[in-house]
Amino acid sequence: xxxxxxxxxxxxxxxxxxxxxxxxxxxxxxxxxxxxxxxxxxxxxxxxxxxxxxxxxxxxxxxxxxxxxxxxxxxxxxxxxxxxxxxxxxxxxxxxxxxxxxxxxxxxxxxxxxxxxxxxxxxxxxxxxxxxxxxxxxxxxxxxxxxxxxxxxxxxxxxxxxxxxxxxxxxxxxxxxxxxxxxxxxxxxxxxxxxxxxxxxxxxxxxxxxxxxxxxxxxxxxxxxxxxxxxxxxxxxxxxxxxxxxxxxxxxxxxxxxxxxxxxxxxxxxxxxxxxxxxxxxxxxxxxxxxxxxxxxxxxxxxxxxxxxxxxxxxxxxxxxxxxxxxxxxxxxxxxxxxxxxxxxxxxxxxxxxxxxxxxxxxxxxxxxxxxxxxxxxxxxxxxxxxxxxxxxxxxxxxxxxxxxxxxxxxxxxxxxxxxxxxxxxxxxxxxxxx
Amino acid sequence: xxxxxxxxxxxxxxxxxxxxxxxxxxxxxxxxxxxxxxxxxxxxxxxxxxxxxxxxxxxxxxxxxxxxxxxxxxxxxxxxxxxxxxxxxxxxxxxxxxxxxxxxxxxxxxxxxxxxxxxxxxxxxxxxxxxxxxxxxxxxxxxxxxxxxxxxxxxxxxxxxxxxxxxxxxxxxxxxxxxxxxxxxxxxxxxxxxxxxxxxxxxxxxxxxxxxxxxxxxxxxxxxxxxxxxxxxxxxxxxxxxxxxxxxxxxxxxxxxxxxxxxxxxxxxxxxxxxxxxxxxxxxxxxxxxxxxxxxxxxxxxxxx
Numbered sequence: 001x002x003x004x005x006x007x008x009x010x011x012x013x014x015x016x017x018x019x020x021x022x023x024x025x026x027x028x029x030x031x032x033x034x035x036x037x038x039x040x041x042x043x044x045x046x047x048x049x050x051x052x053x054x055x056x057x058x059x060x061x062x063x064x065x066x067x068x069x070x071x072x073x074x075x076x077x078x079x080x081x082x083x084x085x086x087x088x089x090x091x092x093x094x095x096x097x098x099x100x101x102x103x104x105x106x107x108x109x110x111x112x113x114x115x116x117x118x119x120x121x122x123x124x125x126x127x128x129x130x131x132x133x134x135x136x137x138x139x140x141x142x143x144x145x146x147x148x149x150x151x152x153x154x155x156x157x158x159x160x161x162x163x164x165x166x167x168x169x170x171x172x173x174x175x176x177x178x179x180x181x182x183x184x185x186x187x188x189x190x191x192x193x194x195x196x197x198x199x200x201x202x203x204x205x206x207x208x209x210x211x212x213x214x215x216x217x218x219x220x221x222x223x224x225x226x227x228x229x230x231x232x233x234x235x236x237x238x239x240x241x242x243x244x245x246x247x248x249x250x251x252x253x254x255x256x257x258x259x260x261x262x263x264x265x266x267x268x269x270x271x272x273x274x275x276x277x278x279x280x281x282x283x284x285x286x287x288x289x290x291x292x293x294x295x296x297x298x299x300x301x302x303x304x305x306x307x308x309x310x311x312x313x314x315x316x317x318x319x320x321x322x323x324x325x326x327x328x329x330x331x332x333x334x335x336x337x338x339x340x341x342x343x344x345x346x347x348x349x350x351x352x353x354x355x356x357x358x359x360x361x362x363x364x365x366x367x368x369x370x371x372x373x374x375x376x377x378x379x380x381x382x383x384x385x386x387x388x389x390x391x392x393x394x395x396x397x398x399x400x401x402x403x404x405x406x407x408x409x410x411x412x413x414x415x416x417x418x419x420x421x422x423x424x425x426x427x428x429x430x431x432x433x434x435x
Numbered sequence: 436x437x438x439x440x441x442x443x444x445x446x447x448x449x450x451x452x453x454x455x456x457x458x459x460x461x462x463x464x465x466x467x468x469x470x471x472x473x474x475x476x477x478x479x480x481x482x483x484x485x486x487x488x489x490x491x492x493x494x495x496x497x498x499x500x501x502x503x504x505x506x507x508x509x510x511x512x513x514x515x516x517x518x519x520x521x522x523x524x525x526x527x528x529x530x531x532x533x534x535x536x537x538x539x540x541x542x543x544x545x546x547x548x549x550x551x552x553x554x555x556x557x558x559x560x561x562x563x564x565x566x567x568x569x570x571x572x573x574x575x576x577x578x579x580x581x582x583x584x585x586x587x588x589x590x591x592x593x594x595x596x597x598x599x600x601x602x603x604x605x606x607x608x609x610x611x612x613x614x615x616x617x618x619x620x621x622x623x624x625x626x627x628x629x630x631x632x633x634x635x636x637x638x639x640x641x642x643x644x645x646x647x648x649x650x651x652x653x654x655x656x657x658x659x660x661x662x663x664x665x666x667x668x669x670x671x672x673x674x675x676x677x678x679x680x681x682x683x684x685x686x687x688x689x690x691x692x693x694x695x696x697x698x699x700x701x702x703x704x705x706x707x708x709x710x711x712x713x714x715x716x717x718x719x720x721x722x723x724x725x726x727x728x729x730x731x732x733x734x735x736x737x738x739x740x
Contacts, residue, residue, distance in 0.1 A: 145670075
């Protein structure tokens with residue numbers, strides 16, 4: 001963790017505190033001490049005070065799906081820039097996906113990443129190792145040794161697992177290694193296109209992948225999760241049917257699932273722009289799915305939001321859709337996009353949004369997600385009234401492939417605190433003011 | 436002991452096991468001689484075997500039996516004759532016992548349905564290997580002060596339980612002897628836990644010792660399991676599921692049905708250590724199999740008389 005020279009003790013004064021985990025809701029003071037929440041109440045005093053009148057204070061956001069491109073593509077993002085982007089988006093915790101170069105499939109790669117995270121990351125970052133050697137879906141990785149080297153979970157993200165038999169053994173072995181499994185559900189015999197196989201793709205003449213590519217793989221993963229007893233997390237659910245399948249298995253398997261801000265706010269219509277920027281995997285879906293995902297999140301069929309933050313260099317995105325690399329930046333726009341479209345659009349309560357960005361993913365990773373006294377002092381401060389226009393100059397990430405470029409969003413993260421230390425500060429002079 | 440042959444240990448009770456072990460001890464001490472005089476024992480090995488075949492042959496010959504040995508080479512088995520036809524032929528030729536080794540589970544039971552001679556299962560696929568379990572009990576009794584000495588002892592069965600006929604025989608044998616049994620294996624090498632086996636599942640040899648194992652029963656990891664589908668690497672397997680010298684400080688005994696993969700499930704310097712019962716297991720094979728042959732052919736009654 002970076003040390004910014006801030007004091008070990010800090011009182012955040014008069015923020016609108018909202019924490020679904022403890023039920024806190026209203027203006028109050030929060031005192032942080034020795035990296036933990038020390039006290040919540042009125043008229044708290046301390047050597048340093050942050051005047052947060054007019055701001056909202058949430059438990060820190062946690063993003064279980066991030067690609068920080070280290071090792072291998074540090075030109076697109078690295079631990080320093082990725083964690084700075086996460087902090088700018090209010091994320092105090094992140095899980096790094098293993099589809100790097102080299103792939104995170106050996107203990108020595110994991111231990112190297114864990115050491116670098118300690119030195120270079122502004123936020124709590126956990127390492128996901130690969131479920132299979134080379135993410136090739138054949139040989140199991142040495143999960144027991146990966147776990148000892150510091151891996152937090154295993155994943156097939158980016159590719160998915162081709163064979164159900166291989167996936168089943170992966171789940172069984174991960175259960176013995178006591179590692180959760182994050183699954184990217186995609187059937188490659190169905191996913192032969194580059195965008196959603198819908199109206200926009202048909203009109204534009206771009207090869208599409210049907211929703212069944214995701215739904216069939218999700219169904220397979222859920223059946224296997226129920227049978228093996230593995231702890232399974234289905235990431236970036238993008239269709240209403242896959243969400244419903246997760247709901248069906250809610251009490252039949254040890255399963256959780258997330259969806260992304262972009263699948264909750266954008267649709268396949270963007271394909272008609274023919275702009276490579278809008279290629280993402282799983283692809284943007286029709287309005288029916290977008291709306292269905294929002295309802296699934298509201299109704300607790302889906303557990304939380306994860307961004308699938310996937311930086312790409314401009315030369316990989318300024319291409320025809322068919323040739324562009326799939327993926328969007330996610331950290332910095334997640335809250336604002338969801339606040340603007342879902343909260344202000346009346347589709348979701350702010351309380352539920354905080355639950356899905358902070359509490360539920362915090363519980364999943366085992367740290368944060370609560371403002372209870374004694375919990376780690378991981379906090380996000382937001383100005384709900386601030387309007388801002390997303391532009392490459394406003395983004396902290398080393399890349400700029402945000403699907404919200406040019407859009408004006410409402411609600412902005414102005415401060416992020418990890419373990420009591422500010423790691424992102426747009427509050428102006430307010431941090432560090434003497435009482 | 437009222438039984439036709441020995442196909443499995445799943446339905447053999449505690450007193451029957453004790454009777455077999457007592458008789459085996461009589462054979463070992465030389466108190467019983469020529470018990471199988473005039474009997475014909477046929478060894479039908481459809482699958483390669485070294486120690487089991489040799490052990491049965493010695494067990495039969497030392498007790499005075501005629502032995503007819505069919506292996507997969509140089510017999511009708513090599514010509515593709517079916518299991519049933521082979522054992523029916525042996526039966527009609529006057530065999531008093533048919534010792535069968537086959538690559539498929541259930542082969543011994545199938546053979547027994549077509550013969551009047553008793554069939555002794557010498558290992559069928561991933562099914563059963565009852566004489567292995569009996570000789571294991573025998574060796575363990577010798578080490579722990581008799582059959583009653585096994586009561587409440589803890590045995591950890593470590594390795595590829597899923598594909599092991601030895602495991603399917605030693606589990607009921609150890610349970611009948613009053614031992615507590617835990618399985619130590621990755622879930623990829625275990626039967627589904629909601630199945631018939633309601634046993635403690637542990638995830639390393641270290642955990643087995645923390646659990647208080649008196650005996651570490653190591654299973655052989657077949658070569659075809661080392662391709663990465665069920666276990667990632669030999670290095671990881673041996674790190675968590677292999678026994679090495681540092682585990683011996685606990686005083687636990689080490690057993691293995693053989694043949695050993697040195698450096699995989701058991702490190703080379705453990706195989707012949709004082710804690711290892713592996714040579715005793717092999718040595719116990721002859722007297723235990725003599726006893727099984729004597730009991731299944733009815734020869735033991737005349738011995739006792």
